[in-house]
Amino acid sequence: MRLKRTSSTEIPETAPTGVRDERKQRTRKALLDAALTLLDGERSFSSLSLREVAKVAGVVPAAFYRHFTGMDELGMSLVDDSFRTLHDMMRVARSAPLPPSNLIARSVETFLRYAQTHRLHFQFIAKERVSGSSSVRLAIRKELRLWTSELAADLAAFPKLKGFNGDDLRMMAGLVVNAMMGATELILDADLNDAGEVGRIHTLAQKQLMLIFLGAAQWKSKAAK
Amino acid sequence: MRLKRTSSTEIPETAPTGVRDERKQRTRKALLDAALTLLDGERSFSSLSLREVAKVAGVVPAAFYRHFTGMDELGMSLVDDSFRTLHDMMRVARSAPLPPSNLIARSVETFLRYAQTHRLHFQFIAKERVSGSSSVRLAIRKELRLWTSELAADLAAFPKLKGFNGDDLRMMAGLVVNAMMGATELILDADLNDAGEVGRIHTLAQKQLMLIFLGAAQWKSKAAK
DNA sequence: TGTTTCAGTGAACGTATGTCCACTATAAAC
DNA sequence: GTTTATAGTGGACATACGTTCACTGAAACA
Numbered sequence: 282m283r284l285k286r287t288s289s290t291e292i293p294e295t296a297p298t299g300v301r302d303e304r305k306q307r308t309r310k311a312l313l314d315a316a317l318t319l320l321d322g323e324r325s326f327s328s329l330s331l332r333e334v335a336k337v338a339g340v341v342p343a344a345f346y347r348h349f350t351g352m353d354e355l356g357m358s359l360v361d362d363s364f365r366t367l368h369d370m371m372r373v374a375r376s377a378p379l380p381p382s383n384l385i386a387r388s389v390e391t392f393l394r395y396a397q398t399h400r401l402h403f404q405f406i407a408k409e410r411v412s413g414s415s416s417v418r419l420a421i422r423k424e425l426r427l428w429t430s431e432l433a434a435d436l437a438a439f440p441k442l443k444g445f446n447g448d449d450l451r452m453m454a455g456l457v458v459n460a461m462m463g464a465t466e467l468i469l470d471a472d473l474n475d476a477g478e479v480g481r482i483h484t485l486a487q488k489q490l491m492l493i494f495l496g497a498a499q500w501k502s503k504a505a506k
Numbered sequence: 507m508r509l510k511r512t513s514s515t516e517i518p519e520t521a522p523t524g525v526r527d528e529r530k531q532r533t534r535k536a537l538l539d540a541a542l543t544l545l546d547g548e549r550s551f552s553s554l555s556l557r558e559v560a561k562v563a564g565v566v567p568a569a570f571y572r573h574f575t576g577m578d579e580l581g582m583s584l585v586d587d588s589f590r591t592l593h594d595m596m597r598v599a600r601s602a603p604l605p606p607s608n609l610i611a612r613s614v615e616t617f618l619r620y621a622q623t624h625r626l627h628f629q630f631i632a633k634e635r636v637s638g639s640s641s642v643r644l645a646i647r648k649e650l651r652l653w654t655s656e657l658a659a660d661l662a663a664f665p666k667l668k669g670f671n672g673d674d675l676r677m678m679a680g681l682v683v684n685a686m687m688g689a690t691e692l693i694l695d696a697d698l699n700d701a702g703e704v705g706r707i708h709t710l711a712q713k714q715l716m717l718i719f720l721g722a723a724q725w726k727s728k729a730a731k
Numbered sequence: 732t733g734t735t736t737c738a739g740t741g742a743a744c745g746t747a748t749g750t751c752c753a754c755t756a757t758a759a760a761c
Numbered sequence: 762g763t764t765t766a767t768a769g770t771g772g773a774c775a776t777a778c779g780t781t782c783a784c785t786g787a788a789a790c791a
Contacts, residue, residue: 299758299759300757300758300759301757301758301759301766301767301768304758304768305767305768308768308769322640323552323639323640324552325550325552325553325637325638327548327549327550327552327553328550328552328553330747330748330749331748331749331750332747332748332749333747333748340768340769340770341769341770341771342748342749342750343750343751343752343769343770343771344768344769344770346750346751347767347768347769348768351749407636408636408637409637410636411632411633411635411636411637411691412550412633412634412636412637413550414548415547415548422695449713452710452713452714452717453714453717455688455710455714456681456685456714456717456718459684459685459687459688460681460684462684463680463684466636485677485680488674488677489677489680489681492677492678492681492718492721492722492725493681493717493718493721494721495720495721495724495725496717496718496719496720496721496722496724497717497721498724499720499721499723499724500717500720524788524789525787525788525789526736526737526738526787526788526789529738529788530737530738533738533739555777555778555779556778556779556780557777557778557779558777558778565738565739565740566739566740566741567778567779567780568739568740568741568780568781568782569738569739569740571780571781572737572738572739573738576779
């Protein structure tokens with residue numbers, strides 16, 4: 282759906298997507314960025330108008346329709362992009378060694394720092410998870426459920442969690458996800474220059490995860506089925 | 507701020523608030539209810555218009571201003587009402603005996619059932635906590651922080667949690683609040699007639715709280731200060 | 732009783748919205 | 762070099778919005 286140039290025989294050497302497509306993708310990104318920017322601070326996605334998104338993107342309202350059928354479709358694209366950001370983080374995290382010592386503290390650190398760097402995407406997820414239009418909200422919930430399952434699979438590798446069945450792993454993963462989303466919301470609202478506040482949020486999240494893992498170590502699954 | 511009738515000497519026997527005030531309070535409530543109703547399902551508060559709230563309330567737009575200076579003030583009233591609902595629940599819960607056996611399961615049961623009954627208020631809190639206008643969002647956060655502190659105070663009474671200092675109690679209470687808010691969001695989205703789904707959410711929340719308490723029983727506060 | 736107060740009305744305003752259309756300019760295809 | 766496809770323009774439209782204002786009718790008051 283993206284690189285369908287080069288109709289038949291020849292393979293272009295340097296510009297696989299043509300000047301035209303490149304320009305198109307650029308204003309498409311401008312529209313997405315405009316929405317994310319407007320979303321920062323007070324606003325919620327459902328309160329954004331097509332016109333103001335177009336204006337911030339530096340484009341006339343009618344041009345919007347060359348890229349999306351409406352705000353809802355743009356919202357779905359933001360869901361895709363935001364979760365790509367999140368999955369990229371997870372992929373990097375999984376490929377890194379990360380010694381067991383201080384594993385929790387380091388993971389929290391990594392996650393929250395990433396959330397700060399990709400503030401707009403994480404803010405979009407946090408906000409629209411609960412408040413957005415049906416399609417956007419459901420898409421986010423689906424992705425979040427998926428992420429929870431992946432996390433559950435990661436948790437299964439821990440020796441201490443041997444007694445857990447699938448349901449209980451997901452239960453625990455949900456607890457972790459909730460705690461991390463809560464910390465993310467705090468971080469997103471925090472004054473980024475206030476190192477003390479940021480540090481306190483990090484410590485809080487670390488303690489919460491430790492408590493969860495402490496509880497998990499004591500947990501006995503009731504039944505395998 | 508409510509029953510300031512009966513100007514000087516006489517005490518009216520049957521109508522303490524006059525016919526007029528009663529009517530006024532009725533349309534005020536109609537406006538609040540209209541907003542809550544519109545908020546159910548897709549919409550977010552910031553996407554509601556003054557005009558449609560007035561229309562659903564069965565009143566002309568201009569009449570809105572007899573009760574609120576604008577949508578923001580109405581939003582603040584909704585915050586007040588919603589948290590009054592929540593505090594009422596907590597007051598009832600605290601005054602009830604609730605034997606230690608199955609305490610967690612019973613508490614979860616009570617809470618989620620209450621959330622279902624007062625669905626619109628809980629939905630408002632859950633949504634606008636993260637997405638609303640600055641004033642509304644901050645008011646909700648403040649109330650939620652207060653509620654977390656109250657819960658922390660309640661937790662301090664448990665014998666198993668003797669080793670906890672104030673910060674750690676709030677940390678644990680935050681975990682509990684996050685878990686319960688998460689379960690609330692699931693309940694609010696669930697098909698209320700699907701007993702299986704509702705039951706699964708209850709079980710999930712119960713397990714999560716149990717795991718938190720299990721972890722707490724192992725917790726050792728690092729320092730009192 | 733006559734007078735005052737005020738919640739709710741109906742119409743008007745200027746502005747912002749979503750959507751459509753004929754158009755222009757230019758890269759791509761022939 | 763000519764033709765075709767299309768991203769972006771500019772203007773128009775019907776509709777919805779927040780806010781204002783003079784008004785009405787009935788409850789409250791004296």
